[in-house]
Amino acid sequence: xxRADFQPVIGLEVHAQLLTRxxxxxxxxxxxxxxxxxxxxxxxxxxxxxxxxxxxxxxELAIRTGLALDCTVNEVSEWSRKHYFYADLPKGxxxxxxEHPICEHGGLDVALPGGDKRIRISRIHIEEDAGKxxxxxxxxxxxxxxxxxxxPLLEIVSEPDLRSAEEAAEYLRTLRGVLLALGVNDGNLExxxxxxxxxxxxxxxxxxxxxxxxxxxxLNSFRFVQAAIEVEIDRHVExxxxxxxxxxxxxxxxxxxxxxxxxxxxxxAHDYRYFPEPDLPPLVVSAEAIAAARAALPELPRAKQRxxxxxxxxxxxxxxxxxxxPGSSAFFEAVLQHYRGEAKKAANWxxxxxxxxxxxxxxxxxxxxxxxxxxxxxxxxxxxxNAAKEVLGVVHQSGEAPSAVIAARGLEQVSDTGAIExxxxxxLAKNAADVAAYRxxxxxxxxxxxxxxxxxxxxKGNPQLASELLKKKLGG
Amino acid sequence: MTLTEAQVRHVAxxxxxxxxxxxxxxAQGDLARVLEAVQALDGLDLSAVPPTVQVHPQVVxxxxxxxxAPLGVERALANAPAKVGTSFSVPRVIG
Numbered sequence: 001x002x003r004a005d006f007q008p009v010i011g012l013e014v015h016a017q018l019l020t021r022x023x024x025x026x027x028x029x030x031x032x033x034x035x036x037x038x039x040x041x042x043x044x045x046x047x048x049x050x051x052x053x054x055x056x057x058x059x060e061l062a063i064r065t066g067l068a069l070d071c072t073v074n075e076v077s078e079w080s081r082k083h084y085f086y087a088d089l090p091k092g093x094x095x096x097x098x099e100h101p102i103c104e105h106g107g108l109d110v111a112l113p114g115g116d117k118r119i120r121i122s123r124i125h126i127e128e129d130a131g132k133x134x135x136x137x138x139x140x141x142x143x144x145x146x147x148x149x150x151x152p153l154l155e156i157v158s159e160p161d162l163r164s165a166e167e168a169a170e171y172l173r174t175l176r177g178v179l180l181a182l183g184v185n186d187g188n189l190e191x192x193x194x195x196x197x198x199x200x201x202x203x204x205x206x207x208x209x210x211x212x213x214x215x216x217x218x219l220n221s222f223r224f225v226q227a228a229i230e231v232e233i234d235r236h237v238e239x240x241x242x243x244x245x246x247x248x249x250x251x252x253x254x255x256x257x258x259x260x261x262x263x264x265x266x267x268x269a270h271d272y273r274y275f276p277e278p279d280l281p282p283l284v285v286s287a288e289a290i291a292a293a294r295a296a297l298p299e300l301p302r303a304k305q306r307x308x309x310x311x312x313x314x315x316x317x318x319x320x321x322x323x324x325x326p327g328s329s330a331f332f333e334a335v336l337q338h339y340r341g342e343a344k345k346a347a348n349w350x351x352x353x354x355x356x357x358x359x360x361x362x363x364x365x366x367x368x369x370x371x372x373x374x375x376x377x378x379x380x381x382x383x384x385x386n387a388a389k390e391v392l393g394v395v396h397q398s399g400e401a402p403s404a405v406i407a408a409r410g411l412e413q414v415s416d417t418g419a420i421e422x423x424x425x426x427x428l429a430k431n432a433a434d435v436a437a438y439r440x441x442x443x444x445x446x447x448x449x450x451x452x453x454x455x456x457x458x459x460k461g462n463p464q465l466a467s468e469l470l471k472k473k474l475g476g
Numbered sequence: 477m478t479l480t481e482a483q484v485r486h487v488a489x490x491x492x493x494x495x496x497x498x499x500x501x502x503a504q505g506d507l508a509r510v511l512e513a514v515q516a517l518d519g520l521d522l523s524a525v526p527p528t529v530q531v532h533p534q535v536v537x538x539x540x541x542x543x544x545a546p547l548g549v550e551r552a553l554a555n556a557p558a559k560v561g562t563s564f565s566v567p568r569v570i571g
Contacts, residue, residue, distance in 0.1 A: 027544040036563040040552045057541035078529050087566040143563035276529035
């Protein structure tokens with residue numbers, strides 16, 4: 001029945017692992033890939049007598065994120081214990097921020113087909129991650145690795161302002177771009193350092209109350225986020241249309257079957273017994289620290305996009321492509337440091353040929369300086385666009401200087417007017433009948449003459465010069 | 477003041493405790509006495525005191541983000557009742 005009768009309502013909770021060297025409340029390393037339990041100190045293991053000591057870098061990154069997402073940064077926030085029992089949480093509680101988070105009341109502008117839409121962010125709080133459980137490592141046992149236990153996370157909670165799966169995915173991409181630009185998170189969904197839960201409900205158009213919401217977990221790619229929300233919306237609509245009701249619950253997305261299934265039963269309804277963490281004083285941030293963080297904010301992707309469009313004349317699509325990863329925009333801006341031509345031309349090569357090469361065979365060895373050199377050679381007529389593609393392919397593999405590749409492969413165009421004129425004269429002399437036909441009105445023959453000239457010059461003649469000379473001589 | 481049997485059983489379930497009926501009955505009274513002790517606060521006029529999570533106004537400077545030497549897997553696992561490789565081994569938990 002008509003899904004169009006229903007309005008989906010979606011809010012997202014993102015858990016972003018902070019790029020610190022040590023954990024939230026201990027100086028155990030957060031480095032990846034160590035053997036199980038190698039990165040632990042007494043606090044990670046919940047050994048008696050161990051006490052939490054806050055990591056200064058975490059506070060700094062949280063403030064930076066809050067400011068970039070237009071939040072109020074609270075000068076005083078508080079820590080709470082959230083209790084649940086699971087083998088990879090040896091303390092029996094997670095330290096998090098509950099009633100008084102560090103950042104609140106923000107928003108993120110998301111570029112949608114109909115224009116920018118502001119998605120409100122209700123809060124950002126700091127919390128610690130749990131350890132890792134491996135259920136298939138030994139028969140009848142679960143294996144516990146506490147290397148990740150205590151790793152700092154930011155939970156970024158949006159208001160239920162998203163109205164479709166596409167909007168949700170775009171919000172996530174935008175948020176990821178901001179976190180990458182800030183250097184607070186590595187944006188890796190597959191490895192779980194950028195995780196997303198979605199709260200999904202539907203309401204009939206015109207209704208004023210939200211429907212019952214379901215929390216979706218296990219959305220570890222942009223594609224899964226979108227697909228999981230889509231199937232969940234369908235499930236809600238079908239349930240309601242068939243006279244049933246949506247139950248408030250947590251569901252897990254199964255990408256293989258493209259369906260969601262209930263994860264926790266109602267009986268185990270959350271009762272986390274939050275209370276203030278007695279081992280930590282309130283988190284106090286000075287107004288000076290907030291002002292300093294604000295002054296140090298980098299240009300964010302959306303601002304960069306607008307600048308690329310308005311000041312550099314790029315298309316909206318190219319501007320977005322170049323600002324998805326900080327590395328791309330840095331590369332693009334470095335090219336412009338060396339290249340005096342149109343920025344749009346540099347963008348076209350980055351989003352076109354260079355992106356194609358990188359998709360096919362990895363990052364490659366093209367430097368901004370090399371791309372600038374190549375573009376300049378094209379602008380000066382030293383090589384053709386086609387030859388430039390060939391050169392770029394070689395540079396991508398070998399890292400050689402474009403000038404060396406052009407010389408080694410003999411790709412330099414002949415732009416010497418005298419040399420081209422000589423060939424043009426020869427071609428016209430050999431084709432007297434065609435010349436008469438051209439002058440008699442058969443303008444199509446110009447292409448034929450061009451072909452002859454280029455053939456005689458083994459493809460190295462500057463086509464623009466050749467064409468100009470041909471027209472001049474034929475007109476005379 | 478006394479807690480209901482259902483309240484005690486709920487709290488026991490959250491704490492993963494299995495209580496006998498006698499223990500439930502005893503806990504009804506024991507837990508009630510804890511609450512009564514805190515109830516003494518009701519006798520104070522706190523209308524001018526903002527909600528406070530900690531009474532000590534200390535400000536502790538956060539620590540620099542510099543790693544310390546870890547315990548090492550041997551010491552970390554020294555008290556583990558069971559282990560596989562360098563992982564703790566626990567009765568299988570189905571995620």
